[in-house]
Amino acid sequence: MDKTVKIKQSFEKKYRQGYPLLTEEALVSSGKLHEEGELLQVVTEDGDFIGYGYHGRQNKGVGWILTHREHEAIDQRLFDRKLIEAVGRRSAFFLDETTTAFRVFNGEGDGIGGVTIDNYAGYYVIQWYSRGVYQFKDYIVHALQTYTDCIGIYEKKRFAKKGEYVEDNDFVSGEEAPSPLIVKENGVNLAVYLNDGAMTGIFLDQREVRKMLMDHLAADRSVLNTFSYTGAFSVFAAMGGASGTTSVDVANRSLEKTSEQFRVNHLPVESQKIIVDDVFVYYKRATKREEEYDVVVVDPPSFARTKKTTFSAAKDYAKLLKETIALTRTGGTIVASTNHAGLSRKKFRSFIDQAFDEAGHTYRIVEQFRLPEDFVTLEEFPEGNYLKVYVIEKLKAKEA
Known part of the structure; x- marks a missing residue:
C-alpha cells in the first residue's frame, strides 16, 4: 500500500x-x-x-x-507509456543521420523525475539521480529493450554523497560499445566513452551553441575555449574555419582527449593549442602577455576547486567574466554559459552588466540559448530549464 x-x-x-x-x-x-x-x-x-x-x-x-491519474498504478505500464511518448516526441532526431547523439528522456520533462536517458548512436545511457528512482531500474530497462532499437544499455549512478558518481561497471545489457564510440553531431565526429567514469566526453545540452559557433562565429577568427573538457567547442570552431583554437582545462587528460577529438575529424592537432592549466591562472598569464582573442567560450562548472582556486558560479561568475573581457578584442565575442540551476537568468544577466561595467566597456547581446528541444522541460518546473547561454559582443570602451 x-x-x-x-x-x-x-x-x-x-x-x-x-x-x-x-x-x-x-x-x-x-x-x-x-x-x-x-x-x-x-x-x-x-x-x-x-x-x-x-x-x-x-x-x-x-x-x-x-x-496525476488517480487510477494509474506505478508499474511497468506507466514506464512503458512514458518512454513511448518520449521517443515519439523525438522522432525527428532518430531520422537525422547528421546527429546520432541526443537525449531520449529528460527526467521530469518527460514525466519521471530523477532519471535521464541519452542515445549515443544506438547505445543508451541511463543516469539515475537518487536511490529511490533506481528502484525502478528493471521497469525502465525493460521499456528500453522493448520499445527502442537499442544495441546496448549503460548506466551512471549519480546518487552518492551530494549527487556524486558511484564508481562501478556501467554496462547493463546488450552489446558493449567500442571505446571510443564515434557519434555525430551536426555532421561533426565526436569520440565518446560510455564506460569510463561519470561523463561520456560531451555535454549534449550545448549542441545548438556548438552549431552556432561553427556556422556563424568562428570563420577566420581566433577562438579561446576555457574549461574546455574534451575540446568539443574547439573542434566545432576549427570545423567552422577558425584561424586558430586554444583550449584550456585543468584536467591532465584534457590534452589526450582534446587531441583525439581533432584527430577523429581529420584536423591537424599540431596547429591547435591545447593547454593543461587552471583557467584562472592562465588568465593572469595571458593578460600579462596582453593576449587577445576574437571569440572566447566560457562554460565553467557550477562549482570547482583546484589547488589555487575555488569557483562558485553563483558568486564568482561576474569576476570570471570581467577577466574574460580583458582577453577579448573590442568587436569580439564572448559565449558566456552556465548550467547552474540555482542561478536565475535575471541574476546571470546582472553578472554580465556588472562585469562590463567594471571592465569599462559597453556590450550587446547578440543571441541567447536555453536547452535544446530534446531536453524537454515543464513550464510548471522552470528550474528544470537550467541552461543559460548569452552570446555577447564586446563594444567600445565607455567614455570617461
Whole structure:
C-alpha cells in the first residue's frame, strides 16, 4: 500500500498546476519518509488526491510525482507509456543521420523525475539521480529493450554523497560499445566513452551553441575555449574555419582527449593549442602577455576547486567574466554559459552588466540559448530549464 503524504495548503495550488518535485517545505510531515523508493500517494491537507509518486532524495527534493491519474498504478505500464511518448516526441532526431547523439528522456520533462536517458548512436545511457528512482531500474530497462532499437544499455549512478558518481561497471545489457564510440553531431565526429567514469566526453545540452559557433562565429577568427573538457567547442570552431583554437582545462587528460577529438575529424592537432592549466591562472598569464582573442567560450562548472582556486558560479561568475573581457578584442565575442540551476537568468544577466561595467566597456547581446528541444522541460518546473547561454559582443570602451 502506498504511503500517504500531505501537501501544505499554501503549496496546494502549485502542485495542482503540475509542479512535480516534492520538497520538505511543502509536506506537512516529511519525517514519515524513510526508505527511498517507497511509493507515495500525494494528497491535500483535506485528503483530496493530487498524484502518485515516489520517495527519492535529490538536491532539494525528497521525491517526485509520476502521475496525476488517480487510477494509474506505478508499474511497468506507466514506464512503458512514458518512454513511448518520449521517443515519439523525438522522432525527428532518430531520422537525422547528421546527429546520432541526443537525449531520449529528460527526467521530469518527460514525466519521471530523477532519471535521464541519452542515445549515443544506438547505445543508451541511463543516469539515475537518487536511490529511490533506481528502484525502478528493471521497469525502465525493460521499456528500453522493448520499445527502442537499442544495441546496448549503460548506466551512471549519480546518487552518492551530494549527487556524486558511484564508481562501478556501467554496462547493463546488450552489446558493449567500442571505446571510443564515434557519434555525430551536426555532421561533426565526436569520440565518446560510455564506460569510463561519470561523463561520456560531451555535454549534449550545448549542441545548438556548438552549431552556432561553427556556422556563424568562428570563420577566420581566433577562438579561446576555457574549461574546455574534451575540446568539443574547439573542434566545432576549427570545423567552422577558425584561424586558430586554444583550449584550456585543468584536467591532465584534457590534452589526450582534446587531441583525439581533432584527430577523429581529420584536423591537424599540431596547429591547435591545447593547454593543461587552471583557467584562472592562465588568465593572469595571458593578460600579462596582453593576449587577445576574437571569440572566447566560457562554460565553467557550477562549482570547482583546484589547488589555487575555488569557483562558485553563483558568486564568482561576474569576476570570471570581467577577466574574460580583458582577453577579448573590442568587436569580439564572448559565449558566456552556465548550467547552474540555482542561478536565475535575471541574476546571470546582472553578472554580465556588472562585469562590463567594471571592465569599462559597453556590450550587446547578440543571441541567447536555453536547452535544446530534446531536453524537454515543464513550464510548471522552470528550474528544470537550467541552461543559460548569452552570446555577447564586446563594444567600445565607455567614455570617461
